[in-house]
Amino acid sequence: MAAQREPTKPAPGMLRRFQFSLGANLARGALSFVNGIIIARAIGAASYGDLNFLLASFTSIIALADMGGGSAFFSFLAGRSRHRRFFAVYALMLAAQFCLTAAVVLWLPGGWFHMVWVGQHRGLVLLAFLASFLSIQIWNAFIWLGEALRRTGLVQSLNVARAGLHTLLLLAAFGFGWLDLKVVLWLLAVEYAAFVAFFARGLLRANLDAPAAEPPSYRAIAREFLRYCQPLILYVWVCFIYTFADRWLLQTFGGSIQQGLFSIGQQFSTIALLVTRSVLNVFWKEVAEASEIGDRARLERVYRVVVKGVYLVAAFICAAMVPYSREILRVALGMGFVSGAACLSLMFLYPVHQSLGQVQAAFFYATRDTRMQTLMGVVTMALSLPAAYLLLAPRTAAIPGLGLGALGLAVKLVMVQIVVINLQAWVIDLRHGWRHILGFQLVLPVLLGVALLSRQAVTWAATLLHFGHALFWIAGLGIGGYCVAAVALLLAAPGIAGFRREEVVEIWHRLAPRASRAAA
Numbered sequence: 001m002a003a004q005r006e007p008t009k010p011a012p013g014m015l016r017r018f019q020f021s022l023g024a025n026l027a028r029g030a031l032s033f034v035n036g037i038i039i040a041r042a043i044g045a046a047s048y049g050d051l052n053f054l055l056a057s058f059t060s061i062i063a064l065a066d067m068g069g070g071s072a073f074f075s076f077l078a079g080r081s082r083h084r085r086f087f088a089v090y091a092l093m094l095a096a097q098f099c100l101t102a103a104v105v106l107w108l109p110g111g112w113f114h115m116v117w118v119g120q121h122r123g124l125v126l127l128a129f130l131a132s133f134l135s136i137q138i139w140n141a142f143i144w145l146g147e148a149l150r151r152t153g154l155v156q157s158l159n160v161a162r163a164g165l166h167t168l169l170l171l172a173a174f175g176f177g178w179l180d181l182k183v184v185l186w187l188l189a190v191e192y193a194a195f196v197a198f199f200a201r202g203l204l205r206a207n208l209d210a211p212a213a214e215p216p217s218y219r220a221i222a223r224e225f226l227r228y229c230q231p232l233i234l235y236v237w238v239c240f241i242y243t244f245a246d247r248w249l250l251q252t253f254g255g256s257i258q259q260g261l262f263s264i265g266q267q268f269s270t271i272a273l274l275v276t277r278s279v280l281n282v283f284w285k286e287v288a289e290a291s292e293i294g295d296r297a298r299l300e301r302v303y304r305v306v307v308k309g310v311y312l313v314a315a316f317i318c319a320a321m322v323p324y325s326r327e328i329l330r331v332a333l334g335m336g337f338v339s340g341a342a343c344l345s346l347m348f349l350y351p352v353h354q355s356l357g358q359v360q361a362a363f364f365y366a367t368r369d370t371r372m373q374t375l376m377g378v379v380t381m382a383l384s385l386p387a388a389y390l391l392l393a394p395r396t397a398a399i400p401g402l403g404l405g406a407l408g409l410a411v412k413l414v415m416v417q418i419v420v421i422n423l424q425a426w427v428i429d430l431r432h433g434w435r436h437i438l439g440f441q442l443v444l445p446v447l448l449g450v451a452l453l454s455r456q457a458v459t460w461a462a463t464l465l466h467f468g469h470a471l472f473w474i475a476g477l478g479i480g481g482y483c484v485a486a487v488a489l490l491l492a493a494p495g496i497a498g499f500r501r502e503e504v505v506e507i508w509h510r511l512a513p514r515a516s517r518a519a520a
Contacts, residue, residue: 024156025278029271031163036267037332038170040260042179045337049259051181052266053251054125057117058101058132060244065097068232070137071365072225074144074281078288078366081209089221094141098133105129118251124182131185134192142196145203147281154203162195228370235374242381246409249392254405261340262406264333265347272317272351276310276358283359287366299367300434307359307425308440312490312497314355318348319447320482323455324475346410352444353417360424372427380420387412440498447486454482 040048073090076082105126108116117125146155169187173179251259283306290299321328325348326341364373391408393401402408422438429436458478490497 024160025274027160028156028163029274031160031167033267033271035163035167035170036264038167038174039179039184040264040267040333040337042174043181043184045260045264046256047181047260049251049256049261049263050120051128051184052263053247053256053259054117054120054128054185055132056247057244058129059136060240060247061101061129062097062132062136063243064236064240065101066137067236068229068370069093069097069225070140070144071232071370072228073141074148074284075228075288075365075368076224077144077148077207078285081207083209083215083221085215085218086221087204087207089218089225090141093225094137097137101129101133102126116248118248119256124185127182127185127189131188131192134189134196138196139192142200142203143281145200145207147285149203149206150285151203151206152282158195158199162191166191228368231371231374233374235370235377238374238377238381242377242384245385246388246412249388250406250409253392253394253397253401253403258405261337261343262347262409264329264337264340265344265406265410268321268328268344269318269347269351271321272314272348273355273358275313276351276355279306279310280358280362284362284366287363291367296432300432303359303363303428304437307356308498310355310359311352311440312443312499314352315444315447316486318352319444319451319486320479322348322448323451323478327475340406343406343410346407346414349444350410350414350417353414353421356421356425357417360421360428363428369431372431376420376424376427379423380416383419384412384416387416437498439495443490443497446489446496450486450489451478451482454478454485457481 039051043051069090076086105122113122113125114120143155143159146152166187169191170179170184173183173187247259250262254262283302286302287299290296290302322345325344326338329337329341329344361373364370364376388409389399390401391404391412393399394403395401404411422441425438426436428434455474455478458474458481461477462474494500
């Protein structure tokens with residue numbers, strides 16, 4: 001039997017690691033948000049659309065080349081330490097993925113190339129691939145090395161440091177008038193490569209298993225990866241078609257400006273996913289460990305708390321921002337982006353169920369239920385592709401569509417997400433014999449109604465008191481009033497969000513032990 005990992009320091013608990021991860025993600029999210037604003041203002045909607053189209057296309061292509069290998073790597077490593085041959089096999093997998101994708105970009109015939117990357121130059125596409133591979137595959141492997149050791153503090157601190165460095169370099173390039181699409185991509189590539197080169201070696205050593213008399217063979221390790229990944233092959237192809245088709249259809253039918261408007265909406269919507277991203281790797285680790293030792297009670301407890309918690313937080317944040325979409329775009333990016341206000345409003349709703357989707361996907365991977373994850377992906381694509389074409393294709397196409405551009409893609413994402421996420425939740429409950437719970441999702445329309453009423457009340461009061469339509473008063477008082485009313489409602493009736501009153505008290509004691517002791 002392989003030796004279990006023995007940390008040199010006591011491993012911090014799940015809640016403590018989540019708290020640190022949340023703080024770090026809030027800081028990194030704020031920096032990433034500022035970075036997106038700087039880039040969008042500097043290069044304009046069209047170039048910003050091209051940047052996001054390139055990065056999104058390679059996110060899909062890299063996932064296709066990976067075939068679930070990254071998920072296998074972290075799931076195996078989260079369970080126990082591994083022999084150095086395990087890391088050698090995964091390094092070879094990464095090298096093969098890089099070389100294969102780079103060869104496709106370099107040698108794909110011109111006609112096919114321009115059909116895939118609409119309106120882009122080959123050199124720029126290759127640079128986008130380099131930046132994407134380093135920021136996705138290499139950086140994720142680095143993060144997983146730390147999370148497997150429960151070194152959340154270290155990896156999240158480095159995440160914030162890299163984002164801060166990126167902000168400084170963007171500001172410097174903007175100040176000197178150098179900031180363009182190529183410079184942004186070069187900065188991303190160099191930053192990620194430098195951080196991994198400096199900090200990865202120590203984490204790799206700490207994850208190594210004790211030397212064994214009979215180390216596992218390379219063939220046995222490869223078979224272990226293959227068993228995990230084989231059921232995912234169809235799912236990976238489905239996800240590739242699903243995610244790549246969305247952006248490709250928008251680029252083809254809508255063009256770079258519509259791509260830019262959608263990308264801005266997506267940039268703003270990621271604010272609501274900060275809590276989910278903070279807990280995701282911590283959740284994955286705990287679920288993988290509980291599944292490994294067969295602790296079913298702990299498995300259900302962790303899943304329930306995380307699902308309801310991330311949904312509530314995402315709904316609370318998103319509902320607050322929906323009524324102010326137009327003002328947000330006007331202040332942050334200028335009048336050139338205001339036409340995307342309707343798209344932004346819908347994109348603020350998208351992360352609410354997306355947060356559940358990310359938790360559910362992590363649950364499937366951590367419990368090694370990859371066959372069901374594949375089936376869910378097939379269902380998603382079956383719903384998504386026809387809807388995307390219908391909403392994005394122009395009315396003059398051979399099969400006419402509605403030609404809604406960025407707004408159409410936002411509508412499709414929200415509607416498909418709601419259907420698929422609820423189906424996945426039902427499947428997880430069924431397979432584990434748990435009672436199916438849907439009521440906690442009602443908190444979204446309730447909070448949205450509170451936010452809209454708060455906005456309307458403040459607008460009415462500003463008119464009555466002759467404040468005019470001052471953005472500061474309307475947004476500040478409106479969001480403040482919403483927060484007070486929403487928190488009061490949730491405390492008075494926690495069942496709206498699916499929590500029992502005793503659960504709320506317990507969570508409060510855990511999150512703020514000093515405050516709860518002082519109150520007592």
